[in-house]
Amino acid sequence: MLKSIKLSDFIKIPSSPFILGALISRIMTFKENDKNYFYAYTSFRASKFVHYSQFDLVKYSKELIKKLNFYSHYDNWTEHKVEKTSVELRFYILDDVGMSKKAFYKFIYQRIVSxxxxxNQSEKDMYECMRGFMELRGSVDTSLKLIAQDYFYDDSNELKKAQILTQLLNIPISYANFNARDLQPQFVNGTNKRNTQFRIKLYFYANKIGFLNDYKAKIFETAYNEHSKDIIDGITYFKVTLPNENNDVTFLKYINFFTNNIYQRQLTPQAITQLRNELKFNSDSTSSNGRNKAIIDLYDKISEDKCAICGTTQTYFSQxxxxxxxxxxxxxxxxxxNQLDNIANLVKLCPNCHRMLKKGSGTKEEQILAITxxxxxxxxxYEFASSYLGIDNINELAKKIQTMLG
Ligand SMILES: [Zn+2]
Structure with a gap:
């Protein structure tokens, strides 16, 4: 039997932010001898920046397992494949309760949210979660100053969760972005059909979040010639300058991601320039409050002027x-x-329908029907609300939301 923790035990005891980050990043399934496992993993290859003759990956993987165990709070990490030029380590959870992968996702997500x-917005723990989320599967881009990981279009849940998580962990919009597949020039001209990537600015990562994996830290150090660093509890933090938070390109990608992938609308470059100015995304004084307002304004601009309940497109002209x-x-x-100021938690309503959803205004039945x-x-x-409240069934979810109306 594989070295593993039973799911029934995993559920009973609290999880470290790190292992929650690792699991929400990607949950894999594996079957052996009629037993089902979920697992998180880390895999990486030798880089030309730090040749494998200068860094013994086989020897290092033993040390890395100790570190992963320490941050996961379970003595569970195990070698799956360890070679001179590539390493894969896994953390197995034996599914002794017969849970679906989707339900396990929801469970992990719930555990993070609650x-x-x-x-308390504890920065140390949030960064630990982000490290589990990002570094185990992410690779250090040696020219673009990014740490990036692949997502898969057939699993939009993962992609959306990445977006939700970024907001949850207070990672500034301009530090994290999606490089959606259909926006990449290589994809458009057919030369490279890469998956969508979720990416974080490398200098922010290296400075604030820090590298658990010494090999990845070494690649960063060598590729960017940055040698000033601190090592605290096995994590390497580099004393590098944080990138500028206001970045036109990432803002564009953020808008593009929502307009193209979720709201299926195309914005002209002129419209985007106008939005950026109107929402003051260029100003340096974007506070956390300002950002929330910006998200609501952004949603107002990019979503269709149509009531999500009655479907009307005509109310009255607002001067x-x-x-x-x-x-x-x-x-x-x-x-x-703040978590609820998420673009995926917003809809546009006409004033009549909005009033009907106020507590005590519409009947319980019509409110549930409208939410459904x-x-x-x-x-x-649906994806946001079901993840947030941990309820899959649409009717039950609508009933729960109705009880929360204010
Ligand atoms: Zn309406």
Whole structure:
């Protein structure tokens, strides 16, 4: 039998931020001798920047396992494939309760969302989670100053969770971005059909989050000729300058990701320039409050002027907005929780339908019906709400949300 922890035990005891990050990043399944396992993994290859003759990966993998165990709080990491030029280590969980992969995802996500360190916004723990999320599968780009990991278009849950997680962990929009496949020039001209990548600015990562894997730290050090560093509890932090937070390119990609992949709309370059100015994304004074307002304004701009409940596109002309008047509604009501200022938690409503959703305004039945309709027709809202509340079934989810209306 593989070295593993039983899922029934894993559920009972608290998990470290690091292993939660590793699992939410990607959950794999494996079957051996009629037993089902979930696993998280790390895999990496020798880089031309640090030749394998100068860094013994076989020897180092033993040390790395100790470190991974330490940060995971389980003595569970094991060698899957360890060679001179490539390493894969795995963390197995034996599924002794017969849980689906999707349900296990939801469980991990719930555990993150409801953890004390997210609620208290503990930076140390959030960065630990991000390290598990990003570094195990991510590779150090040796020319673009990015740490990047692949996502797969047939698993949009993973991609959306990456987006949700970034907001949850307070990673500035301009430090993290998607390089969606259909935006890459190589994809458009057919030379390279890469997967979508989720990427974080490498200098932010190297400075704030730090490298657990000494080999990746060495690649960073060599490729970018940065030698000033601190090693604390086995994590290498580089004393490098943080990148500028305001970055036009990442802002463009953020908007593109939502407009193309979720709202299926195309914006002209002129429209994007106008948006950027209107939302003051170029200003240096973007506070965390400002950012939330910006997300709501952004949603107002990029989503179609159409009520998500009754479907009307005509309300009345708003002089101040210069267009038809609509209101932005938080599907899971906003209770001073920044996590809910997520673009995937917003819909546009006409004033009548919005009023109907106020507590005590519409009947319970019509409110549930309206919420069910929203969840059916907006998959990104369903995905966000079901992950946030840990409820898969649409009808149950709508009933739960109705009880939360304010
Ligand atoms: Zn309406």
């Amino acid at each position: 953890s004390a360190w997210i609620l 101040s907005k210069g267009k038809q008047y609509f209101e932005i509604h938080h599907v899971i009501p906003y209770y001073n929780d 309709k929203i969840l059916h027709e907006h998959s990104e809202v």
